[in-house]
Amino acid sequence: MRLHWHRRDLRVADNRGLSELSEPPAGVFVFDENVLEHAGAPRVAFMLDALASLRAAYRERGSDIFIRHGDPAEVLLDIADEYDAELVSWNRDYSGLAQRRDELVAEELKEWDVLPQQFHDAICHEPGAITTNQGDPYSVYTYFWKKWRDREKDDPYEVPELAEASDDEPIPTLSALGFEVPDASIPEGSTEVARGLLEEFLATDVFRYDDARDYPAEEATSRLSPHLKFGTIGIREVDAAVREALAGADDEAADSVAEFRSQLAWREFYTHVLYFNPSVVTENYKEYDAEIEWEDDENLLAAWKAGKTGYPIVDAGMRQLREEAYMHNRVRMIVASFLTKDLLVDWRHGYDHFRAQLVDHDTANDNGGWQWAASTGTDAQPYFRIFNPMTQGERYDPDATYIKEYVPELRDVAPGTIHSWHELSAAERDAAAPDYPAPVVYHSQRREEALAMFERARGDTE
Numbered sequence: 074m075r076l077h078w079h080r081r082d083l084r085v086a087d088n089r090g091l092s093e094l095s096e097p098p099a100g101v102f103v104f105d106e107n108v109l110e111h112a113g114a115p116r117v118a119f120m121l122d123a124l125a126s127l128r129a130a131y132r133e134r135g136s137d138i139f140i141r142h143g144d145p146a147e148v149l150l151d152i153a154d155e156y157d158a159e160l161v162s163w164n165r166d167y168s169g170l171a172q173r174r175d176e177l178v179a180e181e182l183k184e185w186d187v188l189p190q191q192f193h194d195a196i197c198h199e200p201g202a203i204t205t206n207q208g209d210p211y212s213v214y215t216y217f218w219k220k221w222r223d224r225e226k227d228d229p230y231e232v233p234e235l236a237e238a239s240d241d242e243p244i245p246t247l248s249a250l251g252f253e254v255p256d257a258s259i260p261e262g263s264t265e266v267a268r269g270l271l272e273e274f275l276a277t278d279v280f281r282y283d284d285a286r287d288y289p290a291e292e293a294t295s296r297l298s299p300h301l302k303f304g305t306i307g308i309r310e311v312d313a314a315v316r317e318a319l320a321g322a323d324d325e326a327a328d329s330v331a332e333f334r335s336q337l338a339w340r341e342f343y344t345h346v347l348y349f350n351p352s353v354v355t356e357n358y359k360e361y362d363a364e365i366e367w368e369d370d371e372n373l374l375a376a377w378k379a380g381k382t383g384y385p386i387v388d389a390g391m392r393q394l395r396e397e398a399y400m401h402n403r404v405r406m407i408v409a410s411f412l413t414k415d416l417l418v419d420w421r422h423g424y425d426h427f428r429a430q431l432v433d434h435d436t437a438n439d440n441g442g443w444q445w446a447a448s449t450g451t452d453a454q455p456y457f458r459i460f461n462p463m464t465q466g467e468r469y470d471p472d473a474t475y476i477k478e479y480v481p482e483l484r485d486v487a488p489g490t491i492h493s494w495h496e497l498s499a500a501e502r503d504a505a506a507p508d509y510p511a512p513v514v515y516h517s518q519r520r521e522e523a524l525a526m527f528e529r530a531r532g533d534t535e
Contacts, residue, residue: 087307100138115398123262136235164194169351343441383512386466409446
């Protein structure tokens with residue numbers, strides 16, 4: 074028998090590590106404490122649902138996936154010994170933690186004459202495949218995208234024959250793994266759900282994506298992010314379907330489809346950045362002459378987390394995060410900019426909060442997004458371009474539809490009043506929405522302080 078170790082590839086379709094084995098495999102999933110300690114309850118809840126769906130797919134084909142808890146090397150060796158398996162395959166992950174773990178597991182397996190076999194699967198082009206003409210990894214997305222867009226992609230892999238196997242070990246509950254059931258509503262995790270989302274999106278919203286994607290009330294995004302995170306659907310399957318939609322679209326609609334496809338490339342770009350720069354998880358990618366003097370005010374950070382900053386679009390986003398373990402992408406940029414440029418709080422605090430709360434947290438993608446907003450990352454927002462949260466709210470939620478959905482204190486307030494909340498007197502705010510807070514900071518003042526903070530870090534001041 075051969076074994077396939079599932080991690081972020083919770084599917085049997087379009088799974089290279091399953092499909093390219095010379096003999097039918099059975100599956101293995103290991104709950105690794107070193108991974109769980111970095112996980113948030115929403116992600117684990119989604120993963121458990123996806124794992125149940127994966128096990129059902131194995132059992133439908135007369136096979137099974139062995140569910141275990143412990144050190145991956147020890148677990149894989151125990152199962153290999155019990156079932157006389159001479160090979161263990163898995164699909165590569167690209168964080169520094171994953172790379173170190175996989176090296177150790179491979180060494181252990183080889184010591185006991187079990188062959189480790191790793192495959193490139195999670196992204197279309199593995200790190201190092203798309204480089205500058207000098208052979209260096211890209212640090213600017215636009216150039217990466219042009220090569221990614223035109224580079225030939227593999228076709229999706231077929232579902233392979235699976236080995237006969239059975240396992241009685243149940244999938245553990247959240248509480249058994251040490252997590253509380255999240256208050257947020259968690260989406261279902263399965264290949265069927267992911268395919269349904271993709272099919273619906275490509276039939277409708279993808280053709281208006283370019284115009285509508287930045288407006289959170291429009292709901293014009295695919296909602297595929299947790300499925301791409303946990304691999305309930307393969308990236309080749311997604312890209313092939315998007316390319317088919319692109320081929321059948323007229324000029325204007327084709328631009329929208331291409332814009333969505335570029336978002337797939339963004340995810341891959343940040344994965345390449347993380348692979349070649351594993352320290353970015355905790356360190357700034359961009360070097361400044363001096364340390365950035367973040368204020369890190371605990372009260373302001375707490376107000377941001379609670380969605381009580383007095384900036385309606387920010388608070389709506391943070392409350393959506395609490396209720397759905399998800400946040401619209403435009404709003405993610407707004408709340409990240411607000412934390413780092415208005416509250417002057419280190420991006421790492423925001424990243425840690427997102428990691429704990431988001432169902433779709435992805436190390437590479439979230440880290441790239443946070444460092445972009447904080448002006449510390451690769452191809453980042455220049456430090457002097459600072460989002461005005463009120464202008465952002467008025468531009469991308471003009472009727473305050475999104476804000477009113479998540480901030481009930483403002484549901485009976487006119488959009489114009491909501492978007493000018495920072496300009497109102499205390500009496501005017503109290504009359505309009507007495508239960509909604511005043512702004513915790515003044516944007517114009519904090520903008521100047523943020524600019525000064527970055528200029529000191531750059532060495533631009535004496």
